[in-house]
Amino acid sequence: MQTRRDFMCRSAAVLAGPAFLRATRASAQSTLPITVSSYLLDRTEALFDGRVKIEGTEATFVADAIGDMNTAAFSGNGTREITELGLHPFMLTHANEEFRDYALLPIPLLRQFRHKSVFVRAGAGIEKPEDLKGRRIGTPGYSSTSLTWIRGIFEDEYGLKPSEVEWVQSVKDSSAGEAGNISAQEQRLPEGITVTTGTPGFDESDLLLEGEVDALFHAGTPAAFIAGDARIERLFPDFRAVERDYFERTGIYPIMHVLAIRRDVAEEHPWLARAVFDAYSQAKTLAYETKDRLTWATDMLPWYSQELEDTRALMGRNFYPYGIEPNRKTLETLFRYSHDQGLASRVLTIEETFLPGSLDFAEEV
DSSP states (O other): OOOHHHHHHHHHHHHHTHHHHHHHOOOTTOOEEEEEEEOOOTTTHHHHTTSSOOTTEEEEEEEOOHHHHHHHHHTSOOOOSEEEEEHHHHHHHHHHHOOOSEEEEEEEEEEOOSGGGEEEETTSSOOSGGGGTTOEEEESOTTSHHHHHHHHHHHHHHOOOGGGSEEEEOSSOTTHHHHOSOOGGGSOOOTTSEEEEOOTTOOHHHHHHTTSOSEEEOSSOOHHHHTTOTTEEESSTTHHHHHHHHHHHHOOOOEEEEEEEEHHHHHHOTTHHHHHHHHHHHHHHHHHHHHHHTHHHHSOOTTHHHHHHHHHHHHOSOOSOOSSGGGHHHHHHHHHHHHHTTOSSSOOOHHHHBOTTOTTOOOOO
């Protein structure tokens, strides 16, 4: 019986034409065994299922969650040659702990606008960001990439400083199934803020519903909101309009996760970083082609095609760009936020955090 994956793979092969054939050509020099860990995403699917190869390697792809990948790289034995990492946790270990085992590659695997990630308790009198001043905000991970972005955006856009609210860290995270266990680097606390710990056994949704906090900053969608509990609302009900306006004014599409390579492996095999970049670019190109030719049918959203067309009209055809230059402002903004919020000991630079030699990698899109 033909599965949906079989249908998509065969359809993508036919539709992609020569690009597909180039991407799937078996390499006679596939001799370097490597392990790659990341999420299985539309833009990585062709790598996981073998349609795209990393030239010169015999790569094993392992699907994993971000918290666990962070811990394996920063606190574990770092056995994976290539791994997805949270951008801000990497920044903190690089700046504050002199961590140099891995270097970033200019492949931002996960990006999200973050206005959608702010939730409030219905009836709490919070209708705009400024109303959060003096309130209690819950979060499962203070120094995660997502939370660092939200705090920075709220200070830049609305004048709300992290020191003007009380932070409550939940012991549990209702999105742990997708995000993995919160890594140590996502729980760093700076000086100059008020932080307490929520009731043991409560996740962030429980804190809000029980009145321990007035709002949530959370990378995932809280369980209570998913369940349709009327006591929890988004601060920005029309977050799409707010986020589109933010991008139009700033050009920033926040980066959450980036691919990284072990420095010793990159030094021993200097060709590998470029091969990885090219393969990930090819896989993303196939994902774009599938979106154009097939996803309108396989996705259940009724106006999928309209959303894709609207996104490209605003952000361009390659709206998920790899490489340094199209992402420089976004990266440097998070570097500034981390230092301004008292998390990174200094303002980092692209040149020190990304692998030397990868700064000029560019896509052929």
